[in-house]
Amino acid sequence: MSVAYDYDVTATTPNDLEAFWMGFTANRAFKRRPRMVSKAKDMHYYTPEGRAILDGSAGLWCSNAGHNRDSIVAAIQKQAAEMDFAPTFQFGHPLAFKAASRIAELAPGDLDHVFFCNSGSEAGDTALKIALAFHAVTGKGTRTRLIGRERGYHGVGFGGITVGGISPNRRFFGSLLAGADHLPHTYDREKQAFSKGEPEWGAERADALEGIVALHDAQTIAAVIVEPMAGSTGGLPAPKGYLKRLREICDKYGILLIFDEVITGFGRLGFPFAAERYGVVPDMITFAKGVTSGSVPMGGVIVRKHIYDAFMNGPDHVIELFHGYTYSGHPLACAASLATLDLYRDEALFERARAMEPIFADAVMTLKGKPGLLDIRTVGLVAAFDMAPKPETPGKRGYEAMEHAFHDEGLMFRATGDTIAVSPPLIINESQIGELVEKVGRTIDAVM
Numbered sequence: 001m002s003v004a005y006d007y008d009v010t011a012t013t014p015n016d017l018e019a020f021w022m023g024f025t026a027n028r029a030f031k032r033r034p035r036m037v038s039k040a041k042d043m044h045y046y047t048p049e050g051r052a053i054l055d056g057s058a059g060l061w062c063s064n065a066g067h068n069r070d071s072i073v074a075a076i077q078k079q080a081a082e083m084d085f086a087p088t089f090q091f092g093h094p095l096a097f098k099a100a101s102r103i104a105e106l107a108p109g110d111l112d113h114v115f116f117c118n119s120g121s122e123a124g125d126t127a128l129k130i131a132l133a134f135h136a137v138t139g140k141g142t143r144t145r146l147i148g149r150e151r152g153y154h155g156v157g158f159g160g161i162t163v164g165g166i167s168p169n170r171r172f173f174g175s176l177l178a179g180a181d182h183l184p185h186t187y188d189r190e191k192q193a194f195s196k197g198e199p200e201w202g203a204e205r206a207d208a209l210e211g212i213v214a215l216h217d218a219q220t221i222a223a224v225i226v227e228p229m230a231g232s233t234g235g236l237p238a239p240k241g242y243l244k245r246l247r248e249i250c251d252k253y254g255i256l257l258i259f260d261e262v263i264t265g266f267g268r269l270g271f272p273f274a275a276e277r278y279g280v281v282p283d284m285i286t287f288a289k290g291v292t293s294g295s296v297p298m299g300g301v302i303v304r305k306h307i308y309d310a311f312m313n314g315p316d317h318v319i320e321l322f323h324g325y326t327y328s329g330h331p332l333a334c335a336a337s338l339a340t341l342d343l344y345r346d347e348a349l350f351e352r353a354r355a356m357e358p359i360f361a362d363a364v365m366t367l368k369g370k371p372g373l374l375d376i377r378t379v380g381l382v383a384a385f386d387m388a389p390k391p392e393t394p395g396k397r398g399y400e401a402m403e404h405a406f407h408d409e410g411l412m413f414r415a416t417g418d419t420i421a422v423s424p425p426l427i428i429n430e431s432q433i434g435e436l437v438e439k440v441g442r443t444i445d446a447v448m
């Protein structure tokens, strides 16, 4: 392999792209024909050659405020010069407390306490551990089962893949955590195809939790974790009434409900958290991505007061929860997050996403009727286009679409199997929505 990709003429080590083993990537195909970006501003990436790429995926569902926003860049630069790192085990720094307060303030109900980590995967595992520990410290140590959902994605830690429902993410990794179970996913093409927003059909799929309780006994179940909208498996919005029903059943049996809002948090569905859109207060919310608009890694778990309080017992010199990450509440992440939250507030970006939702939905639905297009789903500023797979080679059409879009249309989106997933930064304007949809339309025509 000898693809040269050096833009630094003084480099002494040849960059043939081989050393970097890229995650969730077809490495050989990428390295044969790289999709490389080296600069970004607002709605666009730029290739090293200077070609503009419309960002149809907010990076990886994270750059909600758009790229390289001046105030975020300045906050990171200032903090880097002021204090690069400080531990948050037994010591602290003011920005971490401030960021936690600001994030908790955005969450509904008494979701008042924030545990920081660095990614959505760590947030998922942290929430699951808090759930188990909560039951242990409140005398309900038999509650150890974790319930996820088919087609769910909660990152790549062992906890996350255990409750996750994506087979390739699980199958090579042993027996995972013991005792987990899964709810059915909420998608049924026959009943939901081409629906805008939350589908009418599907709330009844929450009732499967009753069956899981009947099978395992409520006293063995610690928590249920779901994404309010399953992002990674193709933008599956929660059916109308589904999350409320899940909340009711969890309450009935003393099971904690965790919303994974790593994608849906920070405006993607037009609200700070999807919990607010759906009028449901979970016991914990996991977040990451949009909290810094993707500028510095940060994640976390917001927990309800009674959960935090349950740990605040015993001698006060004793550590209450044996969990945490070196970089929990990293100063650069906190500075980035505070600047990002200011920007969301000052530019009313969550409200903007809500106002844009119907315009976006109408625009994406104009592609309905394209040959080979099996479904379009949309909610908030998310849209997913299911293309018919090629016979014998599922996923190939999706890959070709991503390649075509990048190289020939100047568009970045996520391809998941043969589904095109679109989730632009919340600053997208109407003409850019039009451009995005046109590019997606031409891409579908090109690969069909």
Ligand SMILES: Cc1ncc(COP(=O)(O)O)c(C=O)c1O
Residues within 6 Å of the ligand: 061, 118, 119, 120, 121, 122, 124, 153, 154, 155, 156, 227, 231, 232, 260, 261, 262, 263, 288, 289
């Ligand atoms: C819902 C959800 N949870 C967790 C994660 C994992 O986040 P990370 O890649 O930051 O570990 C993702 C990533 O896409 C996600 O979409």
